[in-house]
Amino acid sequence: MSRIRAAYYDPEGDRYGIPTYWWRGAPACYATRRQLRDRGLRPAGQPIAAQILWRGIGGTRVAYLYRLDLARPKRTATTRQRAAIDRALLARRTCPICRRVRPYYIPRSLGECLDCNEGR
Numbered sequence: 001m002s003r004i005r006a007a008y009y010d011p012e013g014d015r016y017g018i019p020t021y022w023w024r025g026a027p028a029c030y031a032t033r034r035q036l037r038d039r040g041l042r043p044a045g046q047p048i049a050a051q052i053l054w055r056g057i058g059g060t061r062v063a064y065l066y067r068l069d070l071a072r073p074k075r076t077a078t079t080r081q082r083a084a085i086d087r088a089l090l091a092r093r094t095c096p097i098c099r100r101v102r103p104y105y106i107p108r109s110l111g112e113c114l115d116c117n118e119g120r
């Protein structure tokens with residue numbers, strides 16, 4: 001183990017306060033924010049769990065790690081959610097009087113489609 005690697009290796013966090021590993025030395029239970037995103041995950045509000053230190057341009061570089069077991073799927077609309085949204089939009093275009101679906105939202109002020117409103 002090189003001296004630099006030894007300085008960047010602190011799995012118990014005694015020296016740095018959080019578990020610290022050298023580049024590519026971190027256990028598989030951690031991931032960077034970018035690695036989480038690549039897996040469709042997000043940190044979900046968890047604090048930084050560990051760090052990777054390495055010697056890079058301009059000196060010591062750091063990458064923060066999050067726990068994979070606390071990560072949550074990214075918030076994207078599911079098929080069911082999208083269907084609910086579509087139904088809601090369809091309802092707003094459906095005239096409550098003639099029940100026809102219009103290409104526009106039924107004006108709240110009228111409470112009916114324009115055709116129904118003109119027919120009165």
Ligand SMILES: [Zn+2]
Nearest residue numbers: 095098113116
């Ligand atoms: Zn109508």
